[in-house]
Amino acid sequence: MRDCKLRSLILISIIAAISFLIMIFEFALPVFPPFLKLDFSDLPALLIGFSLGPASGIGVVFIRNLLHLTITATMGVGELANFLISGTFVFISAYFYARYKKAVLSLIVGTAGMVIMALITNLLIIIPLYEAILDLPLENTILAARAVNPAIEGINSYLAMVIAPFNLLKATLVSIVFYPIFKRIRLTSTYKNIKGDD
Template sequence: MSEFVSTKKAPFLSAQMIAKVAVLGAFAFLVMMFEVPIPFFVSFYKLGFDEVVVMIGGFALGPLAAVMIEAIKILLNLLVNSTVTAGVGELSNFLVGCAYVIPAAIYYQRHKDKQHAWLALGIGTLCMTIAGTLINYFFILPMYSAMLPLPMDDLIAAGTALNGNIDSLFMFVLLMTAPFNFVKATLSSLIVALSYKRVSGLLKR
């Protein structure tokens, strides 16, 4: 039997399942606190691995559990970081995070083996990259620009300082946002693939 095949799960609304979701949500929040900026990207794009926890929960407990873990993580972070733009940022994190974990968890629940787990993570990575790019272009970056206030030209200039090809919002999300989300999702997926077997047993007890 494949190492990725899970055992029969408890009913979703059982006390056991709710407790697992709550613990994973709290742990994802703690991991989220250790986000760091990375070279070649604007400073407000920070790399964190909280989605690793959410994805492991999604694989082991299902896509609905992944959404709830994501929501708990976001709500806890909102309570701690109640800044002017926190709501916008956390809504973005929730939507982009769901775009990563939901398609992957749904696919994995239907094809529970190691080969399809890798494919599920690839699907999640692609969805996160596309969704993150569109959400930032149409909603998040314009909202940030209006709320801070941060002129859009200044935001674009921050990207231009790192990549001379960035001369518009479209090029910003194409050359800055999309690569960042791809890198974050790819690294998270690698960690999930390497660690799931070791930790999934704890969630199945």
């Protein structure tokens, strides 16, 4: 039992390091403000979450963000946001998969959870912390978003037209890439105990 836990911990740590390396290769999309970056670092976390359980997936997200603190440009605010938002996506998706063994349904529910958490986190945590810690007024964020989308006028339109669609797009793209990879891995001997309907 101890050896099994140790192997799982080592695997989670290795996958978290890979997730961190993937996180470095982030890129902006022209339809969103440049401070919102897309990356695929949730892929390894989802793989671990679906194979070992939601707690293991959360562990990957947590360790990944601890590693990212060594190169942070946001004094930890960005890492906190990433942990809360991506962690929600990974945890809910992995939890539903563990319970119902339906990968597509699990990813859809996880995506919905990620969007909701992104809205809550931005409103109650990220924006206030950026103002308090990084001295970045909300007005500056709105102006940067308005430069891309002139329809954005305030916090409500910013959340509805920037934060929600960005996280919806991110989770959808990650899910689209993840699903065929997971199906392939599920057929290997290492993960032959993972069963599911889709």
